[in-house]
Amino acid sequence: MVNGLTFAGRGRKRGKGATMSTSDTRVENGSGQEIMKRIDWRPAPVSDHEFDADAAIVRPYAWTRGRTKSTVDLRIEVMVSTSELGEDIDALPQIEHRSVAELCAEPRSVAEVATMLAVPLGVAKVLLGDMAGLGLVIVHKTATGGANKAHLRLMERVLSGLRRL
Incomplete structure (x- = not known):
């Protein structure tokens, strides 16, 4: 329990310190009941336009x-x-x-x-x-x-x- 929140299902670390895509968090709703809330940690998807711009760049070592x-x-x-x-x-x-x-x-x-x-x-x-x-x-x-x-x-x-x- 950290700051009144209980974290269950912490994700494994991947790559540069990113966590798994989702995790469950127990939070208190307005009436005092504890509920489960799913938090999505995935980065926003990158548009196709961004990929096309990067594909045109030739790396110097090439x-x-x-x-x-x-x-x-x-x-x-x-x-x-x-x-x-x-x-x-x-x-x-x-x-x-x-x-x-x-x-x-x-x-x-x-x-x-x-x-x-x-x-x-x-x-x-x-x-x-x-x-x-x-x-x-x-x-x-x-x-x-x-x-x-x-x-x-x-x-x-x-x-x-x-x-x-």
């Missing part, structure tokens, strides 16, 4: 065929740009490659590509690695020197991005 590692070592700060071979966007067979080729028309970092595609960083690395292997994108070397122009340009882009936040 783009990489389940792979989580790239054959090319890409750090998040590495700049990539579309190569001459990748500029013919209509000739690219995969829609993901088309999206990346459009984004990388100007040099972008791996992190920027992941953010703009709204995919996890690992997925972006695999896509870019595949495209680099096919010659569709150029992977630029990272800046190592102190006075390197590419390094300065990268820092300016990072600062500009931070200001936009």
Whole structure:
């Protein structure tokens, strides 16, 4: 008995802490008699419209065929740009490659590509690695020197991005 209520037939736990679909509860009606009331704990049914909208979404890891590692070592700060071979966007067979080729028309970092595609960083690395292997994108070397122009340009882009936040 809890707070004047007796719970009989508690359901087993399923999944993420959900209880069985129904349970019996003893409650007191207005005249002082104890009656049994059946409580339904099932979630409301989901409409077909909601299922159709979700079915159109392709999970990011389906783009990489389940792979989580790239054959090319890409750090998040590495700049990539579309190569001459990748500029013919209509000739690219995969829609993901088309999206990346459009984004990388100007040099972008791996992190920027992941953010703009709204995919996890690992997925972006695999896509870019595949495209680099096919010659569709150029992977630029990272800046190592102190006075390197590419390094300065990268820092300016990072600062500009931070200001936009």
